[in-house]
Amino acid sequence: MTDLASYNFAYLDEQTKRMIRRAILKAIAIPGYQVPFASREMPMPYGWGTGGVQVTASIIGPDDILKVIDQGADDTTNAVSIRAFFEKVANVAVTTHTKEATIIQTRHRIPEQKLGEGQVLVYQVPIPEPLRFLEPRETETRKMHALEEYGLMHVKLYEDIARNGRISTTYAYPVKVAGRYVMDPSPTPKFDNPKMHMSDALQLFGAGREKRIYAVPPYTDVVSLDFEDHPFEIQKFEQPCALCGARGVYLDEVVLDDKGGRMFVCSDTDHCEERREEGHTGEMPSQEAAE
Amino acid sequence: MYVAVKGGETAIRNAHRLLADRRRGDRTLPSVTIEQIVEQLGLAVDRVMAEASLYDRPLAALAVRQSRGDLIEAIFLLRAYRTTLPRFGTSVPIDTAKMLVERRVSATYKDLPGGQLLGPTFDYTHRLLDPSLIADTPVEEPERREATGDAVMRVADILAHEGLIESDGEFPEDHQAGDITREPMEFPMPRDLRLQSLARGDEGFLLALGYSTQRGYGRTHPFVGEIRIGEVEVEIEVPELGFSVSLGRIQVTECQMVNQFKGSAKAPPQFTRGYGLIFGQSERKAMSMSLVDRALRAEEFGEDITAPAQDEEFVISHSDNVQATGFVEHLKLPHYVDFQAELALVRKMRADIEAARNGDNPMQEAAE
Numbered sequence: 310m311t312d313l314a315s316y317n318f319a320y321l322d323e324q325t326k327r328m329i330r331r332a333i334l335k336a337i338a339i340p341g342y343q344v345p346f347a348s349r350e351m352p353m354p355y356g357w358g359t360g361g362v363q364v365t366a367s368i369i370g371p372d373d374i375l376k377v378i379d380q381g382a383d384d385t386t387n388a389v390s391i392r393a394f395f396e397k398v399a400n401v402a403v404t405t406h407t408k409e410a411t412i413i414q415t416r417h418r419i420p421e422q423k424l425g426e427g428q429v430l431v432y433q434v435p436i437p438e439p440l441r442f443l444e445p446r447e448t449e450t451r452k453m454h455a456l457e458e459y460g461l462m463h464v465k466l467y468e469d470i471a472r473n474g475r476i477s478t479t480y481a482y483p484v485k486v487a488g489r490y491v492m493d494p495s496p497t498p499k500f501d502n503p504k505m506h507m508s509d510a511l512q513l514f515g516a517g518r519e520k521r522i523y524a525v526p527p528y529t530d531v532v533s534l535d536f537e538d539h540p541f542e543i544q545k546f547e548q549p550c551a552l553c554g555a556r557g558v559y560l561d562e563v564v565l566d567d568k569g570g571r572m573f574v575c576s577d578t579d580h581c582e583e584r585r586e587e588g589h590t591g592e593m594p595s596q597e598a599a600e
Numbered sequence: 601m602y603v604a605v606k607g608g609e610t611a612i613r614n615a616h617r618l619l620a621d622r623r624r625g626d627r628t629l630p631s632v633t634i635e636q637i638v639e640q641l642g643l644a645v646d647r648v649m650a651e652a653s654l655y656d657r658p659l660a661a662l663a664v665r666q667s668r669g670d671l672i673e674a675i676f677l678l679r680a681y682r683t684t685l686p687r688f689g690t691s692v693p694i695d696t697a698k699m700l701v702e703r704r705v706s707a708t709y710k711d712l713p714g715g716q717l718l719g720p721t722f723d724y725t726h727r728l729l730d731p732s733l734i735a736d737t738p739v740e741e742p743e744r745r746e747a748t749g750d751a752v753m754r755v756a757d758i759l760a761h762e763g764l765i766e767s768d769g770e771f772p773e774d775h776q777a778g779d780i781t782r783e784p785m786e787f788p789m790p791r792d793l794r795l796q797s798l799a800r801g802d803e804g805f806l807l808a809l810g811y812s813t814q815r816g817y818g819r820t821h822p823f824v825g826e827i828r829i830g831e832v833e834v835e836i837e838v839p840e841l842g843f844s845v846s847l848g849r850i851q852v853t854e855c856q857m858v859n860q861f862k863g864s865a866k867a868p869p870q871f872t873r874g875y876g877l878i879f880g881q882s883e884r885k886a887m888s889m890s891l892v893d894r895a896l897r898a899e900e901f902g903e904d905i906t907a908p909a910q911d912e913e914f915v916i917s918h919s920d921n922v923q924a925t926g927f928v929e930h931l932k933l934p935h936y937v938d939f940q941a942e943l944a945l946v947r948k949m950r951a952d953i954e955a956a957r958n959g960d961n962p963m964q965e966a967a968e
Contacts, residue, residue, distance in 0.1 A: 316684060324686070345784035350683040354676070355923045356930030380937045387933050389608040417937045435927070446913055448787050473949060479941035498941040518923045520784045544944055562940055576937055 319366040319399040325349055329367035329522070333513060336524035341486030342454070343437050348520040358391055359517030361414045361433035368429060368513075369395065369412060374402045376410035381418035381559065381576035388416070405579050417480075419501040421558050421580040424510035426527065432495040434516035437523060439483045439493040459491050462534060470539055479544070485532045486525055494531075500543045500559045505531040550575045553584035554591040623668050637661035646851075646880025647671055651921065652678035653781065653800045655850050655879050672802075676922045683781065690777055692835040692844050696854045696877075699830040701752045707824040708858060714752035719829060720881075755826035756856045756873065765858065765871040787913050791897075794916065798892060799878060801919030803885045809909040810891030818907030820894045821860035822874065829853045829881050853878045855886035859894045862901050872901065 317323065325347075332346035351359040369375065375395055379388040383405040391414060392403050404410050407420040414431040424430060436442075440450045443461045453459070462483055469477045482499035486492045494502060495514060505512060505525060512525040525531060535541035549556045551572040558580065560573040572593055575581035624631065638645055638661045648660040652675045660678055667673035703719025706712055718724075759765040769791070778793040780800075785793070798806065813820055831851050835844040855876035863869030874894025876886035895909040908914055918924060 320684070322684060322686060345786065347782050347784050349781075350676075350679040350922065352680040354929060355926030356928075357926060357933065359926075380934050384608045385934055386608040386612055389612060393609075393612075416933075417935070435930070447917075448913065474952070477945060477949075479945050480938040496935075496938050498937055500941070518927055544941060559937070560940070561936055562943065576940075 316398055318371075319369050319395070320352070321349065321363065321366045326367040329363055332522045333364065333367065333524065336513070336522050337511070337526050339490075340525055340529050341484075341490030341492040341523060343516075343521040343523045345520055346522050348517045351517065353390070353394070355518035356435060357387060358414070358416060358433040360515030360519075360522070361416070361431050361517075362391060362394070362515075363517060364431045364513050364515035364522060365395065365412055365414050366399070368431075369399055369401060371399070371401065373411045374404050374409055376404050376407065376413045376579075377415075378413065378418060378420070378577075378579075379416040380561075381420075382578040384578065406583075407577075407579050417496055417498075418559070418576060419497055419504045421555075421575070421577040423504075424508060426509045428510040430508075430510050430512045432497075432512065432514045434493070434495045434514045434521070435518075436481075437493055437514065437516040437519050437521040439481075439491050454490060457489070459485075462491060463536075466534060466536070470536070476535070476539060476541075482541075483534050485530075485534060487529050488532075491534070492523060492525075492531075498544060498559060499533065499541075502531070502533045502541070503543065507531075546573060548573055549591060550581060550584075551591040551593040553581045553589045555581065555584055555589070623666070632665060634658050634661045634665065637664050643881060644669070644671060644674075646882055647803060647885070648674045648678055650879040650882055650885065651675045651800050651802065652682060653879075654678050654682040672921050672925050676925070679922055687779070687782065689836050691847070692837060694832045694834060694850075694852070696828065696832060696852070697754050697757070698751050699828055699832050699852075699854075700747065700849075701828050701830040703829040704752060704826065705824070706755050706826045708755060708826075709758075712753075712755065712758065714750075721883075752828070754828075754856070756858075759825070759858070759871065763868075763870065765873060766862075785916070787916070788899075789912065789916065791893075794896060794912065795875065795877070795889075795893060797916045797919060798876075798889045801889070801916075802921035802924070803882070803888070805919050805921070805924075806888035806892050807884060809895070809915060810888035812907065813891050813895045813909045818895045818898065818910045819860075820857075820874065820891065822891055822894065823858045824887070825856040825858040825873070827853070827855045827883055827886065829883070851880050853880065853882050853886040855883070855890040857887070857890035857894055872897070 319326070321329070329346060332344045336342065336344045348360065349363060351362055353359060353362065365375070375392065376383065377388045377392040379385040382388065395401055396403055407413065407422045407424070410428065412429045412431060413420065414433065416433040419430065438447070438450050440453055440462065443465055444450050444453065453461070466476050466478070469475065478499065480498045481493055481496040482502055483491050484494055484502060484505065494505060507528055507530065508525070509527055511527055514523045516522070533541040544559070546560045550558065550560060552574050555575055559576045561576045562571055562573055564571050638657045641664065644664055645657055645660045648663055648671055649655050649657065652660065654660070659681065660674065663674035663677040664671070666677060701714070701717060703721060704714065704717045706716065756765060760767065778790065778796065780793055780796045789797075812818070829851070831849040833849055834847045836847055837844045857874035857876070859872045859874055861869040861871050872894065874890035874892070874897070876889030876893065878886045878889065892909055892915060895907070896912050896915060898905050898910040903910070905911060
């Protein structure tokens, strides 16, 4: 029992990796289509990124440089834990810099910096089925995809407008990929949806518990669903990042006190740090008190 | 002042250290050994083996110890190890008719060939706390009957002789047993895969579903044809040898539920069955499994599907406790990016209503 803990490179055995790579290849060949795969039990809980971890484990090689983010940040606990996992089982180089990374595993965000050719963005996906909350049955939703029967989704968006005067989906906003499959972009804020369109990078999506992999190959149309009189629009923030002064980026709201004081800072920590290194500052640049 | 959420790495390291400390507890007390867990908490070990789908008592006991007695956590640990093991073959189906029976009871017959054998059961104990266990007083040796070595006939076979019960069912000659841990799941599933899923399903979930069928949510009129617990031989065919060789013995619990009959103008009525088979000793789970298995066969028998326990997709998709606990507990991971999006929307919508109230829209004001 003492010599139990010897694991293959990147934890998964080679047969499993081959099976997952086949699913990935199929997913790339049919953009936006959810490919069932024999998801494995991973040493972290379901819902904590097992799908993304399996995809990363299957594509990572000794020369790769890995970045892991959660909520846009490299130092959130789950990102730290997953990064440490790959350092341990694959002994790969890791980074927090978006442009240095060859593989970026993410939960809930797409980095602000434009991704380039050769980079792979691996999304952790909780519920891969965009139609799931309209129809709970997998047998039904697969049929709907096969028949390209997406009327229900448009009815849902229309009902939003009828009830609230606007589409009230703010994250996991459904997209249509390559003019065919409606796809869940994972629970990224809709702010990030436009970054998926015609991206230079390969985008892979892994849902471990639901056992699905899907993909958006580079240079593929990704269109957010909308109506002519209610076009898709992304969130806009009134103020820039309080630390680096960036505009047109996604911001986190940080509560400062119990008297309603708050500040807004970049969700993408790497982007924010780089800007500050370049000399950009916002209205509350003090970092000393933070450490 | 803004305090950045930094230091994830140190926080995790310290949390793990504290966890290790709490797991060990008071250092002046001796640490519980793997052997003690196997011997004295055997049913916990059995549950972990069953729901992790790995028959290995010492490893299951290690998982119980490492998880501080949290059995779902222990199941998770053992599964995460199991998944890395290569699969080098499929055993010959075990033959429970040849089981070395330690317990065997039937509710459908007063007496039957092979007899009723109570074995090590909590049934008929009075659930009174026993203070003598605190003092660890010596325990008498049990009385044992000489094993006869004769196979104990299965109750289902007694009924089958008269054609009163449906047969076990046949798979085509070239049927390869499925493996839910190696192939993606698809609905509707064949019964072999469904039974596999149930066998590793959460005991509590299956218990509740089985119970619901008894209370009218998909009734199946069940009788316990037989429950048997004991050891069976596991054999594997070796192609070079041309015959099967024994790998050893495992303990299993089998439950054959005899259920309401089914017939038609052409076919005479026959009892139907529900089946449960579990690693180790776990009667509650085997019985629940057989109730749920039968309930899930509703479509096969042309019964109305009205209850949760009859709904394959609902039952199978939610029976796995490692999946369930992971997804429920992931809600404690940060979600602030999405929450920010919702926050902004709610603020905007409230502002719109406020503006309408303040007279930007006189029509609406008049209406209110």
